[in-house]
Amino acid sequence: MESTQRDASQALQDIEQAGEKAKRMSLYKGADLIYMVWGVAWLIGFVVQHFSRDFTLRFGDFSMHGSGWAWNIVVPIAIILTLIIGRRRSAVQSAVDKSIGVFWWLLFVYFALWVTVLSPVIDFQQLYTAEGQRVLLAGIILVPMFAYVVMGLFGYGRYMLWLGLGITAANVFGLLVIPNWYYLWMAVMGGGGLFAAGIFARQAWRRA
Amino acid sequence: MMELNETIHQPVRLRIMAALVALDPGSTFNFVDLRGLLGVTDGNLGAHILKLEEAGYISTKKKFIARKPCTFIGVTSKGRAAFEEYVDSLKAILPQK
Numbered sequence: 001m002e003s004t005q006r007d008a009s010q011a012l013q014d015i016e017q018a019g020e021k022a023k024r025m026s027l028y029k030g031a032d033l034i035y036m037v038w039g040v041a042w043l044i045g046f047v048v049q050h051f052s053r054d055f056t057l058r059f060g061d062f063s064m065h066g067s068g069w070a071w072n073i074v075v076p077i078a079i080i081l082t083l084i085i086g087r088r089r090s091a092v093q094s095a096v097d098k099s100i101g102v103f104w105w106l107l108f109v110y111f112a113l114w115v116t117v118l119s120p121v122i123d124f125q126q127l128y129t130a131e132g133q134r135v136l137l138a139g140i141i142l143v144p145m146f147a148y149v150v151m152g153l154f155g156y157g158r159y160m161l162w163l164g165l166g167i168t169a170a171n172v173f174g175l176l177v178i179p180n181w182y183y184l185w186m187a188v189m190g191g192g193g194l195f196a197a198g199i200f201a202r203q204a205w206r207r208a
Numbered sequence: 209m210m211e212l213n214e215t216i217h218q219p220v221r222l223r224i225m226a227a228l229v230a231l232d233p234g235s236t237f238n239f240v241d242l243r244g245l246l247g248v249t250d251g252n253l254g255a256h257i258l259k260l261e262e263a264g265y266i267s268t269k270k271k272f273i274a275r276k277p278c279t280f281i282g283v284t285s286k287g288r289a290a291f292e293e294y295v296d297s298l299k300a301i302l303p304q305k
Contacts, residue, residue: 008301011222015295018223019230021245026231029241087273091241093280095234 021207022092027157028205030090032198034082039195041078045071046187049137053130053183068133091205104147111143134182138175141190142168163197213294215263220248221256225291228266228283236269236280257281265290 048070057066090097115122126132145164152161170189174182216225223246228237243253260266265287269280283291 005301005303008298011217012295012298012302014219014223015226018226018245022227022230022237025241025245026235091238091245092231093236093238094232096232 024207025205026092026094028201029092030085031157032201032205033085033089035194035198035201037078037081037085037198039191039193039198041074041191042194043187043191045074046183046191050183050187067130068137071137100151104144107143107147111140131179134175134179138171138182141171141186145171157201159197159200163193167193212297213290215259215265216291216294218256220246220252221260224253224256224260224281225265225283225287225294228281229288229291231283233288234282236282239268239279239281242281260287263287263290 045068049067052067052069055066055069057069094100127136145168148160148164149168152158152164167190170193171186174185174189178185216222224242227242227245231237239253239257243250246253248256257266257268261268264284266281266283269282271278271280
């Protein structure tokens with residue numbers, strides 16, 4: 001009877017360990033590389049934007065502040081890499097994967113709708129200025145960070161909640177308190193934060 | 209002595225079931241990642257998966273991802289119920305607190 005109790009206790013421990021490892025792999029494998037990709041994308045985008053502050057785009061008589069040109073390159077690359085990594089590296093295919101994908105697309109659709117509905121009271125001329133583009137970028141950042149907060153609250157890893165809240169706070173602080181250093185600040189806090197989240201996730205699923 | 213489900217009560221199969229039951233219902237685990245998680249060989253994992261599939265506890269699905277065949281394994285409702293019964297049997301063996 002004693003060895004049977006020992007075997008039963010060991011079996012329950014094995015069950016718990018295997019279950020925990022499976023959950024960690026489900027949450028973190030695949031997500032680790034995605035965070036790192038976006039961390040690097042943000043780092044490049046923000047650093048280039050900081051050092052391109054005086055860059056102006058001219059189209060005939062029309063000119064606009066063009067420091068954000070690098071985003072037109074890094075964001076599409078990061079999106080493509082995200083789709084590839086999500087498809088190839090995820091350990092688990094979940095029944096809600098498609099819903100999560102739709103959720104992300106809908107977020108940005110709603111953001112666009114929100115801007116459209118408010119357009120009569122928005123001065124779009126401001127978007128062509130340095131300050132306007134800084135505000136626009138800070139506003140766009142709130143969208144994925146809101147998604148992280150929601151996913152963190154609904155069981156996709158508590159770390160997502162803190163990542164979303166942390167970068168949101170850094171974003172607002174940078175915009176309102178240190179606007180002249182906003183881009184470099186977000187390169188470190190946003191890009192660095194995302195990359196650090198990737199390292200955290202990588203170590204989490206590899207933990208024995 | 210309590211009768212334990214012999215299909216599940218084998219170290220590798222036990223951990224296979226534990227890993228699959230830990231996921232959300234309807235989720236499936238990639239064969240390669242399950243192998244890595246359990247630290248077993250392809251052949252070893254394949255043999256145990258076959259045994260569990262014959263018992264109706266798991267199902268497998270083959271898909272092509274980036275032109276490579278991938279196998280995904282998920283627990284069935286029968287398997288989930290059998291596993292829960294197995295865990296209850298284990299707990300019944302332990303002295304009551």
